[in-house]
Amino acid sequence: MTETMKFVIVGHIDHGKSTLIGRLFYDTNSLPEGKIEELKTVCEALGKELEFGFLMDHLEEERDQGITIDTAQTFFRTKNREYNIIDAPGHVEFIKNMITGASQAEAAILIVDAEEGVQEQTRRHAYILNMLGLSQVIVVINKMDKIEYKKERFEKVKKELLEFLLKINIQPSYIIPISAKNGDFVAKKSNTLPWYQGPTVLDALDSFKIKESEKNKELRFPVQDVYKWDKRIIAGKIVSGTIKKKDKIVVLPSEEETIVESIEEFGKENIEFAEAGKSTGITTKDKLFIDRGAVIIRKNEEKPLITNKVEAHLFWMDKNPYKKGERLLFKCATQEVMCEIETIKKVVDSSTLQTIKENAEEIKNREVGDIIIKTEKPVVVEDFNKTQELGRFVLQRKDTCAGGIITRIK
Amino acid sequence: MDHLEQLESQSIYIIREAYKKFKKLAMLWSVGKDSTVLLWLVKKAFFGKVPFPVIHIDTGFKFKEMYEFRDWCVKKWDLNLIVASKQKEADEKGIGPEAKLECCTLRKTEALKECIAEHKFEALLLGIRRDEHGVRAKERVFSPRNVDFQWNYKDQPPELWDQFKTQKEHEQHLRVHPLLQWTETDVWNYVKREKLPINPLYFAKNNKRYRSLGCVPCTNPIESKADDVDKIITEVMENKTSERSGRAQDKEEANAMQKLRSLGYM
Numbered sequence: 001m002t003e004t005m006k007f008v009i010v011g012h013i014d015h016g017k018s019t020l021i022g023r024l025f026y027d028t029n030s031l032p033e034g035k036i037e038e039l040k041t042v043c044e045a046l047g048k049e050l051e052f053g054f055l056m057d058h059l060e061e062e063r064d065q066g067i068t069i070d071t072a073q074t075f076f077r078t079k080n081r082e083y084n085i086i087d088a089p090g091h092v093e094f095i096k097n098m099i100t101g102a103s104q105a106e107a108a109i110l111i112v113d114a115e116e117g118v119q120e121q122t123r124r125h126a127y128i129l130n131m132l133g134l135s136q137v138i139v140v141i142n143k144m145d146k147i148e149y150k151k152e153r154f155e156k157v158k159k160e161l162l163e164f165l166l167k168i169n170i171q172p173s174y175i176i177p178i179s180a181k182n183g184d185f186v187a188k189k190s191n192t193l194p195w196y197q198g199p200t201v202l203d204a205l206d207s208f209k210i211k212e213s214e215k216n217k218e219l220r221f222p223v224q225d226v227y228k229w230d231k232r233i234i235a236g237k238i239v240s241g242t243i244k245k246k247d248k249i250v251v252l253p254s255e256e257e258t259i260v261e262s263i264e265e266f267g268k269e270n271i272e273f274a275e276a277g278k279s280t281g282i283t284t285k286d287k288l289f290i291d292r293g294a295v296i297i298r299k300n301e302e303k304p305l306i307t308n309k310v311e312a313h314l315f316w317m318d319k320n321p322y323k324k325g326e327r328l329l330f331k332c333a334t335q336e337v338m339c340e341i342e343t344i345k346k347v348v349d350s351s352t353l354q355t356i357k358e359n360a361e362e363i364k365n366r367e368v369g370d371i372i373i374k375t376e377k378p379v380v381v382e383d384f385n386k387t388q389e390l391g392r393f394v395l396q397r398k399d400t401c402a403g404g405i406i407t408r409i410k
Numbered sequence: 411m412d413h414l415e416q417l418e419s420q421s422i423y424i425i426r427e428a429y430k431k432f433k434k435l436a437m438l439w440s441v442g443k444d445s446t447v448l449l450w451l452v453k454k455a456f457f458g459k460v461p462f463p464v465i466h467i468d469t470g471f472k473f474k475e476m477y478e479f480r481d482w483c484v485k486k487w488d489l490n491l492i493v494a495s496k497q498k499e500a501d502e503k504g505i506g507p508e509a510k511l512e513c514c515t516l517r518k519t520e521a522l523k524e525c526i527a528e529h530k531f532e533a534l535l536l537g538i539r540r541d542e543h544g545v546r547a548k549e550r551v552f553s554p555r556n557v558d559f560q561w562n563y564k565d566q567p568p569e570l571w572d573q574f575k576t577q578k579e580h581e582q583h584l585r586v587h588p589l590l591q592w593t594e595t596d597v598w599n600y601v602k603r604e605k606l607p608i609n610p611l612y613f614a615k616n617n618k619r620y621r622s623l624g625c626v627p628c629t630n631p632i633e634s635k636a637d638d639v640d641k642i643i644t645e646v647m648e649n650k651t652s653e654r655s656g657r658a659q660d661k662e663e664a665n666a667m668q669k670l671r672s673l674g675y676m
Contacts, residue, residue, distance in 0.1 A: 004413055072547040073540050075593055084591075096568040100550075103570040213411065224423070225430045233457060237423045237572075266454045277411050279422035281457065292430065317568055331573050389571070398577055399567035 002077070003210050006084040008102045010129065011111035012119035013090035016142040018068055020111060020180040021087055022052020024202070027187035030076035052180070068094075071101030080206045090121050095128075095366055096317040099403060102128055107136035107208045109201065110172070114147045117157045123164055124351040124366070130168045131313060131368075131405055133384065136208045139165075139172040140201060144193065145179040151195045167353060174204040214240035215275035219249075220304070220387055221296040222333040233264050233281040234290055239333065239389040241298070242275040243282065248299040251290055252380045253306045257299060259285040293335040295380040295390070304382040304390055309342075311408040312393070314369045315350065318401035321364040328401070332393035335379050339395070343372040363402075371404075381406055414600055421448075421588040422455040423572065424551055428533055428586040429461065431576040436463045436492070437535035438522075441472075441480045442623040443608055444537035447597055448589055450606055452535070453487065463490040465525060465534075469517035470497035471507065471625035479609045486607075494525035507627035523559060526583060533584040541593045542653055552576060553585045594653050595646050602639045613637045622653050 009017045025031050043051055068089040076083050088101035102108065108129050112122055129137060139161060147153045154177045165172065176185055177196050184190040187202045199207070219241030227233045243249075247260045263271040264281040274280035284290075297303060316322060322341060330339040344360040348368045356367065363369040384391030384405050395402040411419070428435055437452060439445045452460050466480060484491045500506070500516050507513050526534070540547045550566050552574035567575045578584055589597075601608055611620045618631040619642075636642040646653075 002413070072544070074547055075541055097566070100566075100568045100570065224426050227456065229457070229459065235426055235455075237419060264457055266457045275411065277416055277419055279419040279426070279455070333572075392571060394568075394570050394573040396573075396577070398579055399575055400570060400573060403568070403570045 002082050004082045004084055005107060005205070005208065005210055006073075006086060006105050007107040007109065007205065007208075008086040008088050008105035008134075009109045009111060010088045010098060010102060010125035011090055012113070012116070012121040012125075013092075015090065015111045015113040015116070015119070015122070016180045017090060017111055018087060019052045020109070020140070020142065020178075020186065020201070021074070021085055023180045023183055023186045024085070025074075025076055026052065027183055028076055028078060028202070071097045073101075073104075078202060078206060081210075083205065088125070090125075092121060092124075092366070095124070098125060099128060099132075099315065099317060102132055102134070103403070105134060106211050107138070107205070108134050109138045109140055109205075111140050111142050112157060112161060114141045114143045114153055114157055114177070118160050118164060120351045122161070123353075126165060126170055127168055127350050127353070127368070128315065130170050131315060133388065133405070135170075137170055137172045138201065138204050139175045140178045141175065142178055142180050144177045144184060145182050149177070149179075149184075149192045173208070174198060176201055176204060213276055215242050215277075217241050217276070217387075218301045219243055219247075219296070219298040220382075220390060222335070222389070223290055223292055223294040223296065224334050225292055226290060227281070231264070231283050232287065233283060234296075235279070235281040236296075236334065237279045238274060238276050240276045240387055242273050243280070243296075243298075244273040245271075249284070249296050250299050250303075251288060252295045252297060252304070253378045254289070254294070256286075256288045258288055261285050293337075295333070295335075304380050304387065305409045306378050306380055307409055308375045308378050309409075310373050310375075310379070310381055310393075310406050312371055312373060312404040312406045314341075314363065314371050314395070314402050314404040316363040316365060316367050316369065316402045318397070318399075319365055320397075320401075321362045322402070323362045329396040330373065330375050330379065330393055331396055331400075332379060332381060333389050337375045337377045337379055339373050339375040341369075341371050342374040344369050345372070346370040370407075373404075381409055383409070414596065414603060417592055417596055418451065418454070418600070420591065421451045424574075424586065424588040425452055425455040425535065427572075427574060427576065428535060428552075428584075428588075429456070432533040432578070432584070434530050434532040435535070436465050436529070436531050438537070439464045439466055439480075440537070440623070441466065441476045441483075441609060442537075443597055443601065443612060444539060444589055444592075446483070446606065446608060447592075447600055448535060448537040449483070449487070449489075450604060451588060460487065460489055463492045463529070465492045465494055465522070467518050467521050467525075468493050468495040468497065469513075469521075469625050470495065470501070471517075471627055473611055473623070473626055475609060475611050476623065479607075483607070492525060492529070494521045496521040496524065507625065510628065519559060531583060532578050533586055535586045535588060537589045538587055539589050539592050539594070539597070546590075549587055549590055550575070551587050551590055553587065554579070554582045555585055556582050595643065598639060598643045598646055602643065608639075612642065614641075 072087045086101040088098040178185045184192050185200045217240040220239040224236040250257050261283045263274050265271050327338050330337050346358050347356045347360045350368045382390040391406045393404050394400045505512050538546050550569045614634045614637040619634040620631050636645045
């Protein structure tokens with residue numbers, strides 16, 4: 001079975017995200033039969049030249065207005081692996097769709113228009129990539145054809161961007177000059193850029209690594225549900241580590257202890273273990289009170305923290321701002337607890353990185369807050385760099401209104 | 411864990427999440443390969459049980475083999491089957507496949523609406539996949555629909571990590587899509603690995619087979635010699651035509667699928 005890598009393409013509106021995807025498809029011979037003809041028909045009907053961008057823009061409005069509204073995912077294959085491309089919208093209005101796309105990726109391409117240079121969403125998207133913990137990043141400077149493939153302009157944009165990326169701690173793995181429209185250095189090298197010696201976008205992608213399995217780390221098994229049918233089965237997806245039959249386990253936050261009696265799987269018997277990533281079920285020796293939201297760990301291993309205060313970076317993505325005093329639902333792995341943002345230490349503009357206010361009373365759409373959350377019941381959390389699933393959370397009204405990364409645990 | 415195991419586990423997580431959050435849950439089962447894989451994943455998620463009803467929308471135009479396969483599975487897996495149908499009303503009004511949009515809307519969408527209203531379902535599991543159609547590529551895993559079934563694709567809730575929209579608002583139901591991330595190849599590889607029973611229409615007979623199943627008047631077979639799962643996997647991996655190329659409702663005009671979906675189509 002081949003491996004699959006998910007990557008997201010982000011950047012400012014009109015810098016060429018959708019066109020790059022279309023080009024990748026076209027040059028890797030991944031377009032379905034008849035697709036080019038269909039695109040030509042659509043473009044003709046709209047009175048436009050053949051536009052690769054339309055490959056990913058499927059909503060009527062997207063094609064009419066020429067902008068991507070919602071994130072879309074599609075697949076293509078190279079000889080090395082299968083890719084799942086996530087196309088993220090570049091318009092400031094659709095930032096929550098961009099985050100939705102980026103939160104699912106393992107790698108990212110940040111695209112910048114060589115002519116326009118670094119723009120508002122270039123910076124904001126880069127900031128979000130960093131916040132989401134994406135470290136495999138390719139920068140492409142697109143539309144080189146428009147600036148006659150000149151090295152000087154490329155170097156200028158590159159310098160400007162790198163200065164910004166340095167501030168937010170992103171070190172791109174590659175910086176590639178391309179023309180998505182003409183296909184230069186997307187899937188194929190070309191003689192238009194004799195001064196550039198690096199890889200194509202496709203080669204750069206192929207060099208990235210798939211996230212490794214977390215099966216050898218400490219056990220973290222958040223309980224999703226408990227089924228009381230013939231047996232009492234504790235169900236959930238293992239976040240890290242491996243759970244084995246006869247393991248001595250501790251249930252957090254109650255800290256009750258018991259022993260794994262069996263690992264359950266439909267149609268199979270005598271299962272010995274289940275590893276990270278697996279949706280499994282266990283039965284235990286003692287009938288403990290275990291419910292959704294509990295986190296099971298192995299006895300005598302390092303524990304995550306049980307606390308009611310977490311310090312975090314928070315990205316607010318709801319039109320209605322957060323005002324201090326409002327109660328929200330804190331969701332981290334399978335834990336769901338009401339909370340309040342107790343302190344807003346600092347609010348920052350996610351594009352300019354300028355501090356908007358210290359000791360603020362509210363956080364508005366697209367702003368980033370340096371905050372302290374107080375939960376109404378204790379939660380089990382961990383450093384994001386150790387266990388991502390227990391170090392990130394969302395806040396919810398009726399819908400998710402913010403995403404956060406825990407920076408410090410009190 | 412390999413690619414299929416990861417997909418399986420993620421789908422099971424989503425199914426369990428839906429079951430935890432919605433008391434009135436059901437799944438849509440078209441009797442095709444995707445929703446049959448979904449049904450199997452439900453059994454795996456709940457250790458052999460299917461703890462909610464399974465809805466089959468019967469337009470009256472399905473293939474004989476589909477009804478047979480449906481009834482065989484219902485018996486074998488002890489399913490609580492609900493058949494949703496507007497066949498009688500459509501026949502009386504004379505609405506049939508000559509008018510595709512109207513026919514799909516009444517016989518499928520309206521039939522489902524009635525069924526949801528009758529049983530007060532809050533959420534439905536569906537076996538749609540992102541790689542099937544461009545508009546489906548934009549779906550969320552938990553996707554709200556209003557009372558008229560409309561999909562507000564321009565303002566979908568954010569979906570970060572495994573945190574889904576699990577709070578139903580007053581007037582809507584949620585569509586839950588556990589197979590969104592699967593491709594057609596994944597589905598067939600999984601059918602092979604799990605040795606799943608699958609509708610015989612998918613296998614080539616006289617050099618023709620169905621790649622996607624719908625209603626008899628609106629579904630065409632493709633040229634194929636693939637008469638077993640292995641051959642289908644090879645064919646799908648090499649094939650460059652779209653999976654739903656035999657499905658008439660996708661082709662009527664540009665954006666036909668979007669129109670159908672904004673009216674509540676699956």
